[in-house]
Amino acid sequence: MYYLPPLSLYIHIPWCIKKCYYCDFNSHELTKQVSYIDYINHLLLDLKNDFYLISNREIYTIFIGGGTPNLIDINSMDILINGIRKILNFSENIEITIEINPGITNDNILSFYKNVGINRISIGAQSFNINHLKSLGRIHNPKDIKNTIELVKKFELNNFNIDLMYGLPNQSIKEAINDLYQTISLNPSHISWYQLTIEPNTFFSSQCIDLPNEKILLSIFQKGHSLLRKAGYQQYEISNYSKPNYFCKHNLNYWYFGDYIGIGCGAHGKITQPDGQTLRTIKNRHPKKFMKGLYLSRKYFISENDKPFEYFINRFRLTSAVCRKEFEFSTGLKENFIRAHMDIAIEKGYIFETKENWQLSKKGKLFLNDLLELFIID
Ligand code: SF4
Structure with missing residues (x-):
């Protein structure tokens, strides 16, 4: 049989309380009440529909991303995780990550995550400077980030990532480096440190935004990179740094051109078949359509000609x-x-x-x- 790479599962939660000004993810601002339990039931049906593609293979990692996954109430999330357990075989050391927004986190949510088997938390901090958080359109403040991390530590969810951005509108070198100092002082096992880019169809793309120039960006990167190295973080991907043995296994699987099932609005999947063909699945982006039971938007086999580009665009992100x-x-x-x-x-x-x-x-x-x-x- 053909070599089948490790298999992951990506789950997309498509809602946020408010759309951030820079965001081009498939996230929809909550304007009216949504039935999360309905969405969870659709996610489980979507997964069941894809099940025939994976030949009973073990799941190596799960990533619950968004959007804002911690909007989903505990009961619905419990049904989701336990429903997935009934459908898929989990590998012994499975990594289960959830992305959380510090603006809406509390004790109950984090103790539930710990109990249900979630073992990696990714916190969307982005900055510790209130003015920059406001200028990005984030709903949280610096205190929310610190409170969230206290809770993460209280429940011994010790494998946690902090997402941080630099190159923010009017951000000085000093401010960007101060954000990194604050991040490092919280001792996360992993730091995703991204440069802000202005993407089409975002609020920022319709505005005149004053971003730091190339010289400032280079200086932030050089100082920040050396700070991270000195603090014991190893860069293993363009924007990702981790303490030894705390690489994000889920993202590594993407970058090594591994396989993944993608469920939920707009999720992509890549699943190698036993005959060596690689299937790409793309789910419908809009919650309205998805929650009518119309999950699949497109599926096709990746052609041989397309494979080298797809492989290298992922693989060259890694430093190894x-x-x-x-x-x-x-x-x-x-x-x-x-x-x-x-x-x-x-x-x-x-x-x-x-x-x-x-x-x-x-x-x-x-x-x-x-x-x-x-x-x-x-
Ligand atoms: S919280 Fe994340 S997904 Fe939601 S709008 Fe902001 S950047 Fe986008």
Whole structure:
């Protein structure tokens, strides 16, 4: 049988109390009451519909993302987690992550997460500066973040991530680095440290926003990166840093081109079939449509020509070298399939090749988009 990579499950919760000004995720501002239990029942049906695609394989990680997953009441979340347990086999050391918004977290929610088996918490802090939080349209304040982390620690949910952004409107180098100091002082096992980008169809994209210039951004990155290193965090992906052995297994599975089922509004799935074909599933984005039972928007097999680009766009996010054998078993393609393209990448100085590995050069990191374009095969 064909090599089947680890299998994860992504669950999308599509609502937020208020849409943040920079957000281009599939999240819908709550304007009227929503029946969460109805949505949970649809999620379980969506999962049952996909079940035939996974040949009874074990689930290695689960990620409940959004949107704002901690909007879902405890009873509904209990039905979701226990419903999934009845459908899927969990691996022994399964990682189960939930994203939470500090503005709406309390004791009951966190003690429930601990009891139901959630073992990784990802906290959307973004900044510890009240003015910047306001300018991003976030609903929480710095005290909410600290209170949430106190609760996370109280319930010994020790594997927790803090999401932090830099390059915010009018943010100085000092402010950005102060945000990192505050983050590190809370001792998270993992820090996702992203640069703010203005995406189309967001509130910010319709405004004149004053973002820090390239020189300031570079200085923030260099100072911040060295601060994180000194504090014992290892960068393993463009924006992700962790203490040793606390990498996010779920995201690593995406970046290693692993498999995942995606359930809920707009969720994507990638599932390798026993014959070696790779199926892509895309669910309907809008809750109205999804909650009418219309889950699947599209499904198709990823063509051989598309696989190298899809593989490298994920894999080159990681700092570790790409094992040449890993390319073959992850994509099911022989190296010859991309040899000519790889030779150009090496010739242009984007990649160093050894007998075993391909390693991105400094130039490759800097011109990543140009490098990736080399693997677009017609
Ligand atoms: S809380 Fe997250 S998902 Fe919701 S609007 Fe803000 S950034 Fe988007």
